[in-house]
Amino acid sequence: MKAFIVDDERIARRALRECCEAEPDLEVIGEFARVADALAAIRCDPPHLIFLDIEMATMSGMQLAHALDPAAAPLIVFVTAHDHYAREAFEVSAVDYLLKPFDETRFRTMLSRVRQRHGANTAAEQRAAVETLLEQLQRATRKVAETRPRILADAGGRMQMIDVAQVELLEADRNYVRLRVGKESFHARTTLRHAEEAMSSQPMLRISRSCVVNTNHVREVNRTLRGDFVLVLSGGTTVSSSQGYRDKVRTHFEQLMI
C-alpha cells in the first residue's frame, strides 16, 4: 500500500513514518505539511491511503477529505488529538481514526482494519469491511450518547438520572430546578445556571427569568395579542415568554425561519 502523511508538525510526521516503516506492506511515498500541496499530489497521483491530521494551521484535514471525489478517494485515516471527531470522521467515509498519542499496538489494530478494507475484493470481504465500519460508527454514536450529561432528579422520592436530550423545560422553583420530561415533572437539587450548564449540548432558549426551554422539543409557536410567545412543547406543556425576553425569543425564531 502506498501512503501519504499529511500533518503540519514535523515530529508527528516522523512518529507516523516510523510506525509505517515497521510494516512491510506499507510504503510512505509522500509527506506534506500543507493541505493544498497534499491535495494537488493526491489529484495528480492518488495513493492508497492517507494519514490525515484534522487540526492544522491553514486548512483542516476534514476540509481536505470533503474536497476529494468520494468515488475515487483513497482510504483515509484521521489522526487527531480530540476524540469528538470520531463520528464526523466516519461521516466523510474515513476507514478509521487514530487518537494522538498512539503506540505500536493501536497503530497495528488500525492497520488491520485498513488492510481488511483495502484487500476487500470479493463481495463477502467487502460486506465484512462495511460491517466493521458500521460497528465503529455505532460505537462512536453510542459514546456520544453515553457521555452526554445526565441530571440527577427526583420524582416522588425516587432518584433517577435524566438524559439532558429528553429534558424539555427547566424552571427555577425556589430551592430546586423543575425539569419537564414529556408529561412528567422532576425536581433537581441544583441551580438553574448549573442545570443550564449541564444542558449545554442542547439548544436552550431562555424565555423568562426563571424558565429555559430546550428548543429541540418546541412543537408549536404562537403569539398572544400583546406579542408574547406561547410555546407548546412535545409533552404538551405550554409556556409563555415574559416581556423582558420577548425580543430575544423573537430573534431566535426569526433566525430559524431564514
Add this chain to the structure above:
Amino acid sequence: MRAMALCLSGMNTEILPPAPKPIALRTLLMISGLFWVYVTLSNVLYANNMQFNAALYHADLFAPWEVRVVQHVLLLPLLLVCYWASSRAGWGMLRGLPLQLLLAVIFAVLCYPAMNLAVHLCTWAFKGHWQDPAMTPEPSGAEQAYWTASSVSFFLTYGFGVALVSGFNWYQLHRDSELRGAALERVWTTARLSALRMQLSPHTLFNLLHTIRGQINPEPEIARSMVVQLADLLRRLLSAGQRDFSLLSEELSFARMYLELQQQRFGDRLTVSLPDAGAQPALWVPSLILQPLVENAVLHGLDGHDGPVEIRLEVSTSPDRLTMRIVNTTASLAVAAGEGIGLSNVRERLAVQFGARASLSAYRAEPTFWLAQITMPALLERAPATPGGGAS
C-alpha cells in the same frame, strides 16, 4: 469566609432575585385602589344608615350618598400620590417619619374641602332636581368643627392604608431576601461541587511522568505505551470532570487504567483485581467518586513496608442500593492517620448529592486489611417514555 467571597464574586447574578427595592407602582395602585373602594363603601353606608336615624327627627345631618362618592373619587388621586410618596419616603427618624406625618396631615386636612367641592359639583351637575340638603344656615363655628372631625377621622383611615401598603412591601422584601439567601446557598454548593471534582492529585501525575522518563532509554516501547495510557487517563479525567455523573462501567475502567499505570510503576509489588466493567448494570455514579479511594488504597497500601500489596475493588447491587468496596492490604503496623482530604471530599460530595441516602465508611477491617465502602442509591436512567405510561 474567603472562599465564599471568591465564589460569590464569580457567580451569575441573573439567577438571584434582585436587590431589595420599593414596592412596584402597579402593586401600590392596586392595593390602595382596593382599599379606597372599601373605605368609600363603608363611609357611604355608614352615613346613609345614620341619616335614616336622623330623618326620624326631620334633620339633614349627613350629606347624601352621591356627594360622598364624589368626595372619595376626588380624594383618590390625592391618596395615590400620598401613598406613592410615602412608599418612597421610608421610615427614618430624621426625614422619613416627619415626611410621613406631613403627608398624612395634608391628606386628612384636604378631605373636608373635597367634601365641599363635591357638594358644589353635585349642585352644578344636578341643577334642576337636586338640592343641597344643607340649606339651613349653619351656626357659626360649625364649619371648623366639621373640618376638624373630618380631618381626625380621615387621618386614621389614611394611617390604615399606609399600614396596609408598607406591610405588603415588607412582606415582599422579606420574601425576596429569603429567596436571595437560598440562591446564595445553592451557588455556593455548586461551586464547591465543581471544585471537588478534580480528583487526580498532581503529585501522582508527576510521579507517573517521572516513571515514563525513566523508561525512555532502557525500554522505549514501554515508555511509549505508558504515554498512551496516561493520555487515555487524562482524556477520561477531563471528560468526566465536565460531567456530574458517569456510568459505573466508565468509572471502573477509569480505576483500571489508573491501577494499571501504577502497576507499571511498582511492578510486582502491586496486584489488583477489579470486576469486569462491561458486565455492570447501567447504573450512574458521581463522576470520579472512586478515584480518591483508589488513590488512597495505592498510597496507604504501599506505605511503610516493601512487601506485596493487593488491591481489590468489588461492586454489589440490590434493586435500589449500590455498594462499592475497595479493600487493600496494609502494613500491619501502619497507624491509621486522620481522614485525608480525599476521603472527606468523597463524603462531602455524597452528602451534597444524596443527603442521608448515601454514606462512606473507611476503616481497618482486619489487622492487615483496610476497607473503604460507598453505599448509595442505585441510579438508573429514566426509561424513555412508553406510550400510555408516564402519567404523573
